[in-house]
Amino acid sequence: MYLKFKNIETFISTGGKKLNSNQPTICFIHGAGQNHFSFVQQIRYFASRGFNAIAPDFPGHGFSKGKCNSSIEDDAIWLSELLQEIGINEFVIAGHSQGCLTAIEFNKLSLKSLKGIIFIAGSAKIPVNDFLIEKAKNEPEKAYKLMVTWGHGKHGSFSISEFPGHHHLGEGFKVMEMNHKSALINDLSSCNKYEKGLDELKNINLDCLAILAKFDLMTPLKFGKKMVEHINSCECHVLDCGHFLPTEKPKELNKIIYQYLKNLDI
Amino acid sequence: MSEKYKFDTLSLHAGHVPDKETGSRAVPIYQTTSYVFNDTDEAAALYNMEVGGHLYTRISNPTISVLEQRLAALDGGVSCIACASGMAAMHLVISAICSSGDHIVASNKMYGANINLLQHTMPRFGIETDFVNPNNLDEIKKAIKKNTKLVFGEVIGNPGLDVMDIPSVAEICKENNVPLVIDATFNTPYLMKPIDYGANIIIHSLTKWLGGHGIAIGGAIINGGNFDWSNKKKFSTISGPHFALDGISFWEEFGPSALTSKIRAEGMYNFGPTLSPMNAFHILQGIETLPLRMKKHMENTNELIKFLSEHEAVSWVKHPSLDSHPDYGIAKKILPKGAGSVIVFGVKGGREAGKNFIESVQLSSHLANVGDAKTLLIHPGSTTHSHLNSEAMRSAGLTDDLIRLSVGLEDVDDIKKDFEIGLKSVLKSR
Numbered sequence: 001m002y003l004k005f006k007n008i009e010t011f012i013s014t015g016g017k018k019l020n021s022n023q024p025t026i027c028f029i030h031g032a033g034q035n036h037f038s039f040v041q042q043i044r045y046f047a048s049r050g051f052n053a054i055a056p057d058f059p060g061h062g063f064s065k066g067k068c069n070s071s072i073e074d075d076a077i078w079l080s081e082l083l084q085e086i087g088i089n090e091f092v093i094a095g096h097s098q099g100c101l102t103a104i105e106f107n108k109l110s111l112k113s114l115k116g117i118i119f120i121a122g123s124a125k126i127p128v129n130d131f132l133i134e135k136a137k138n139e140p141e142k143a144y145k146l147m148v149t150w151g152h153g154k155h156g157s158f159s160i161s162e163f164p165g166h167h168h169l170g171e172g173f174k175v176m177e178m179n180h181k182s183a184l185i186n187d188l189s190s191c192n193k194y195e196k197g198l199d200e201l202k203n204i205n206l207d208c209l210a211i212l213a214k215f216d217l218m219t220p221l222k223f224g225k226k227m228v229e230h231i232n233s234c235e236c237h238v239l240d241c242g243h244f245l246p247t248e249k250p251k252e253l254n255k256i257i258y259q260y261l262k263n264l265d266i
Numbered sequence: 267m268s269e270k271y272k273f274d275t276l277s278l279h280a281g282h283v284p285d286k287e288t289g290s291r292a293v294p295i296y297q298t299t300s301y302v303f304n305d306t307d308e309a310a311a312l313y314n315m316e317v318g319g320h321l322y323t324r325i326s327n328p329t330i331s332v333l334e335q336r337l338a339a340l341d342g343g344v345s346c347i348a349c350a351s352g353m354a355a356m357h358l359v360i361s362a363i364c365s366s367g368d369h370i371v372a373s374n375k376m377y378g379a380n381i382n383l384l385q386h387t388m389p390r391f392g393i394e395t396d397f398v399n400p401n402n403l404d405e406i407k408k409a410i411k412k413n414t415k416l417v418f419g420e421v422i423g424n425p426g427l428d429v430m431d432i433p434s435v436a437e438i439c440k441e442n443n444v445p446l447v448i449d450a451t452f453n454t455p456y457l458m459k460p461i462d463y464g465a466n467i468i469i470h471s472l473t474k475w476l477g478g479h480g481i482a483i484g485g486a487i488i489n490g491g492n493f494d495w496s497n498k499k500k501f502s503t504i505s506g507p508h509f510a511l512d513g514i515s516f517w518e519e520f521g522p523s524a525l526t527s528k529i530r531a532e533g534m535y536n537f538g539p540t541l542s543p544m545n546a547f548h549i550l551q552g553i554e555t556l557p558l559r560m561k562k563h564m565e566n567t568n569e570l571i572k573f574l575s576e577h578e579a580v581s582w583v584k585h586p587s588l589d590s591h592p593d594y595g596i597a598k599k600i601l602p603k604g605a606g607s608v609i610v611f612g613v614k615g616g617r618e619a620g621k622n623f624i625e626s627v628q629l630s631s632h633l634a635n636v637g638d639a640k641t642l643l644i645h646p647g648s649t650t651h652s653h654l655n656s657e658a659m660r661s662a663g664l665t666d667d668l669i670r671l672s673v674g675l676e677d678v679d680d681i682k683k684d685f686e687i688g689l690k691s692v693l694k695s696r
Contacts, residue, residue, distance in 0.1 A: 016514030037521045044316040149270045157270040159280045159335040163318030164326035165346045167338035174344050174491040174522035250317050
């Protein structure tokens with residue numbers, strides 16, 4: 001759905017369903033240079049199982065207009081205001097990659113309605129190498145290509161998709177290309193300068209879920225595990241795929257998340 | 267586009283890794299109509315397009331999916347639908363985008379069945395087409411109307427071998443917010459990927475060079491994922507609410523793969539032009555050797571162009587790699603690896619001489635196909651167009667003496683020897 005938020009056209013994927021204020025909500029937060037299409041195999045799944053499932057396009061990403069946020073802190077505040085604007089009640093947030101940093105920061109806002117946090121292929125600190133930063137700044141298309149090829153595991157690289165006929169690398173590239181050209185450099189810079197993630201984890205007092213990827217070259221598994229170790233209560237699963245876990249292993253991911261949501265009893 | 271592996275590697279591997287249960291290195295043939303659901307929840311998710319998977323082979327099948335994913339990777343697309351034939355692919359694209367009252371701009375130098383579909387069949391469903399010279403850019407611009415929903419052409423026209431200036435036509439399409447649909451059968455992604463030049467949707471007859479063996483009919487649609495379907499009024503079938511699936515907008519839910527999602531949900535479901543899994547397997551075997559075959563096709567083609575050009579019984583030779591061809595310049599630019607392995611030529615002595623040539627050759631096969639591993643010939647004047655007089659032939663862009671040659675992979679010396687026999691009979695008949 002589209003809405004004017006802060007006077008800027010903003011898109012929130014709802015899986016084609018109307019939001020129901022009586023249902024709990026799961027809000028997916030996309031990663032660096034991504035948009036709601038990262039969660040194409042999650043949104044409709046959860047929207048058809050008793051949840052409001054939403055995935056907003058952050059400013060300058062996907063179908064949302066406006067200038068990109070310039071920090072993880074800004075992303076978290078923007079998201080909390082957006083959720084208030086659309087008037088949802090109890091909710092869980094699920095961040096992918098950079099979205100995990102946004103989720104850590106979002107926790108600081110101490111919203112009572114936040115009932116759980118899901119970390120997908122992420123870590124508490126995501127430093128970005130200078131080469132990728134330079135490419136994202138000056139040749140974003142080359143940066144998309146690098147991220148898409150690094151980001152997919154074996155199956156993704158061989159174009160093996162659970163969605164018949166879909167080509168991971170081609171689709172991944174086009175999803176990134178749909179954003180404003182400044183989106184990726186903004187996001188990578190935000191990740192680079194966000195260094196307090198590990199310290200913030202101790203402030204999370206919710207039961208969390210982490211789904212990490214065995215062959216993740218963007219946020220390597222060892223850093224994901226370190227994040228999990230710093231959270232008071234976090235169930236952890238490792239799937240046999242690359243960084244683009246939501247599209248590489250959608251069915252396994254959905255089952256784990258669904259069980260987590262059931263256990264939360266929201 | 268973004269690929270981890272190069273073309274030759276993707277030809278062999280894209281879309282498949284050995285399955286964990288059997289270790290089968292080759293792509294298994296899933297000769298099944300349907301698939302057992304693990305539970306009702308999974309069934310519901312599949313029917314509702316919440317997750318990917320297979321529910322009925324009319325809509326998708328694991329063997330066919332390997333082919334689709336391989337083709338999408340080779341052509342630099344985001345997604346692919348494989349179907350029963352190239353003509354089925356064309357109809358699926360038109361029916362996904364157009365409705366009654368809509369308009370198409372198409373090349374007037376295309377394969378006859380393409381023209382028939384647009385000229386005679388689609389008007390019965392309220393979809394009109396204006397045919398234009400594919401390389402007259404002004405004509406294309408002028409033909410685009412408010413209700414034009416797509417522009418259609420071939421990279422290399424059949425049988426005239428006209429080469430479309432894809433980059434320039436793509437620019438016109440972009441300016442007018444109309445997708446450019448390209449039949450790329452004659453070039454295959456080995457010689458040229460139209461998406462790299464701005465085309466939006468690619469159609470292949472897999473029956474030809476991609477299969478390469480002449481044993482299986484098939485077609486495919488490759489979605490470039492590079493067209494903006496957001497105009498809900500103009501592209502209501504893609505970005506407006508769907509009649510099922512909670513009224514979703516394919517554009518909002520699937521973005522770059524909106525077109526193929528629409529075709530899967532509607533065209534494959536409602537029309538059912540399904541490729542058989544066995545044919546998908548055969549075509550995959552062909553694609554494994556596509557780079558090797560296309561290289562050899564082009565080597566033989568270049569040799570035969572020289573041979574025919576110098577032969578005393580041949581009156582003319584047409585191929586886009588010859589500087590006498592009107593599209594030589596654009597062919598050089600967009601087809602640097604070669605402009606396809608079909609040659610058309612004329613034999614001295616007109617219709618009768620053409621007939622003599624065809625009846626004298628022994629190695630080459632006289633039939634109505636192209637892109638086989640074997641050398642194929644047809645003389646329209648004595649076969650497909652034998653009912654037309656010379657004047658009618660000319661207005662169809664053909665001449666009495668025209669022979670269409672699809673160059674095969676035999677030893678080129680043997681093809682030359684065979685042609686020598688045929689051409690001797692031409693000389694004798696004069």
